[in-house]
Amino acid sequence: xxxxxxxxxxxxxxxxxxxxxxxxxxxxxxxxxxxxxxxxxxxxxxxxxxxxxxxxxxxxxxxxxxxxxxxxxxxxxxxxxxxxxxxxxxxxxxxxxxxxxxxxxxxxxxxxxxxxxxxxxxxxxxxxxxxxxxxxxxxxxxxxxxxxxxxxxxxxxxxxxxxxxxxxxxxxxxxxxxxxxxxxxxxxxxxxxxxxxxxxxxxxxxxxxxxxxxxxxxxxxxxxxxxxxxxxxxxxxxxxxxxxxxxxxxxxxxxxxxxxxxxxxxxxxxxxxxxxxxxxxxxxxxxxxxxxxxxxxxxxxxxxxxxxxxxxxxxxxxxxxxxxxxxxxxxxxxxxxxxxxxxxxxxxxxxxxxxxxxxxxxxxxxxxxxxxxxxxxxxxxxxxxxxxxxxxxxxxxxxxxxxxxxxxxxxxx
Amino acid sequence: xxxxxxxxxxxxxxxxxxxxxxxxxxxxxxxxxxxxxxxxxxxxxxxxxxxxxxxxxxxxxxxxxxxxxx
Numbered sequence: 001x002x003x004x005x006x007x008x009x010x011x012x013x014x015x016x017x018x019x020x021x022x023x024x025x026x027x028x029x030x031x032x033x034x035x036x037x038x039x040x041x042x043x044x045x046x047x048x049x050x051x052x053x054x055x056x057x058x059x060x061x062x063x064x065x066x067x068x069x070x071x072x073x074x075x076x077x078x079x080x081x082x083x084x085x086x087x088x089x090x091x092x093x094x095x096x097x098x099x100x101x102x103x104x105x106x107x108x109x110x111x112x113x114x115x116x117x118x119x120x121x122x123x124x125x126x127x128x129x130x131x132x133x134x135x136x137x138x139x140x141x142x143x144x145x146x147x148x149x150x151x152x153x154x155x156x157x158x159x160x161x162x163x164x165x166x167x168x169x170x171x172x173x174x175x176x177x178x179x180x181x182x183x184x185x186x187x188x189x190x191x192x193x194x195x196x197x198x199x200x201x202x203x204x205x206x207x208x209x210x211x212x213x214x215x216x217x218x219x220x221x222x223x224x225x226x227x228x229x230x231x232x233x234x235x236x237x238x239x240x241x242x243x244x245x246x247x248x249x250x251x252x253x254x255x256x257x258x259x260x261x262x263x264x265x266x267x268x269x270x271x272x273x274x275x276x277x278x279x280x281x282x283x284x285x286x287x288x289x290x291x292x293x294x295x296x297x298x299x300x301x302x303x304x305x306x307x308x309x310x311x312x313x314x315x316x317x318x319x320x321x322x323x324x325x326x327x328x329x330x331x332x333x334x335x336x337x338x339x340x341x342x343x344x345x346x347x348x349x350x351x352x353x354x355x356x357x358x359x360x361x362x363x364x365x366x367x368x369x370x371x372x373x374x375x376x377x378x379x380x381x382x383x384x385x386x387x388x389x390x391x392x393x394x395x396x397x398x399x400x401x402x403x404x405x406x407x408x409x410x411x412x413x
Numbered sequence: 414x415x416x417x418x419x420x421x422x423x424x425x426x427x428x429x430x431x432x433x434x435x436x437x438x439x440x441x442x443x444x445x446x447x448x449x450x451x452x453x454x455x456x457x458x459x460x461x462x463x464x465x466x467x468x469x470x471x472x473x474x475x476x477x478x479x480x481x482x483x
Contacts, residue, residue, distance in 0.1 A: 294467075
């Protein structure tokens, strides 16, 4: 009897253990439950800019005449992040330009104002290397206006040394510009010819119709301490081809007129120095110094200062000022002052000796609101600037910028 | 040439004197306004500025070419 009771207990215990083993499998491993997923998102940015200009030294009429011009510029930027290491960016827009001085380029008539449209699109792909804090980028695009077609190509490297708080950047850009008119004209829809001023169309003033530009842009930034970042940005440009503007006039001392002519090679060197400093608890001082020279004889220096003040966690205000001085090209002369034996000549005041002043203010609002389940409104930026040049060219620019993020629907594990 | 070399060496010494900043001390450095990039609104301003001036702005995305301007 006792043996049976003990046997029964043992059998009961064994049965219980066997049942527990069958009905209670082990917990799945962490690896099988957890699956890393990247939140796919698209950053969206909309920009509208309005540009108003006036002056009295139009290069189209040989350095004299109105420079009244209005530009309505719109731009859309999209950046799609697929995973932590890959993203694709698109930037496109259209600028509508109305000018009181520009040759009626699209109708091949030399007279007063008409309108023109510049449209463009660029695509860039960025890849972050797995083992190194190095980003590679590659891009291309297209830009089209009545009197040119531009094809850009870009390669970039960006190295972010978080340990030493340094960044290194290298950007190489190549542009092929075809200056022929006709692509967006309804009678042609193909490149036809360079546009010269109407009274000068009896001959070809240039052998070619294109130009190429190679820009090598480098950058190095270093955080000096908790509140100061310095940056150095040297860059070089080599341009070759038709570098003059075919519809610009140049008048000579005897009253004769020719199409503007500039050397077919241009080498530019620029150096940017930046210092951003966080002062106190709410103020950031952003300081820029730019130096420039080229083989046309242009020397320039620019100083810019922007002070960002954080009013609260939503609003920031930033007044800014910029002073620029340029020693003009040796090929420049005002209206009817070019010597007859000059090989190169321009009356474009953009290349002359002058001093310019720019001042303005920017306002930034960063609410971070959800407009819908997956769309956030992150930023509103309004920026106004006034530009004045010593030859009495004046311009106003106002820009409004919206930014938000659209999050893709996450997949269920 | 010598002046340029001296200037760059001086800058290197300046960077060599940088203070280390621990990750939890980077609240100011990580502020978006402290970054060296520029907004699209300022980018458009630099674009029209570079057309009205003979120089290209270093440190920005805008380069020479891509338009019918000088």
